[in-house]
Amino acid sequence: MNTLWRVAEVQVKYRGKLSITNRPIIKGSQSAEEVFRANWSDNMALIEEFNVLFLNRANYVKGILRLSRGGITGTVADARILFAAALKGLATGIIVAHNHPSGCLKPSSQDVDLTRKLKHAGQLLDITLLDHIILVPNSGFYSFADEGML
Secondary structure (H helix, E strand, C coil), X not given: CCHHHCCCXXXXXXXXXXXXXXXCXXXXXXXXXXXXXXXXXXXXCCCCEEEXXXXXXXXXXXXXXXXXXXXXXXXXXXXXXXHXXXXXXXXXXXXXXXXXXCCCCCCCHHHHHHHHHHHHHHHHHCCEEEEEEEECCCCCEEECCCCCCC
């Protein structure tokens, strides 16, 4: 095959060999928050990050992706990269989360807009956005699903 026509491929890797029943199951925003916190970097009070949980139909966690790291006041969440990974991983549902280093739990207008965009994109691909969680350092979180924002 002519190498001029070859394109890059997104690669998804599974680290660990847990059986599906040994993986965390997400039963609501509280269990999602626990999984996110257990896998977050140590910089929650310093910089914004955006992470994604990929779930199967029974809400077992298939994987987690650190989509982006930003600065003190923001980070970029590229829906194309997020859904490329979700499709490659055969996820049927996703939960997204980002942190507010400031400690403010209130979602910004950009947070609300992004949530709408991800929900719509997921509907087109038959991948359900189950929640968008905002974490703050130490403890506390905001759940778009719990607040009826999905």
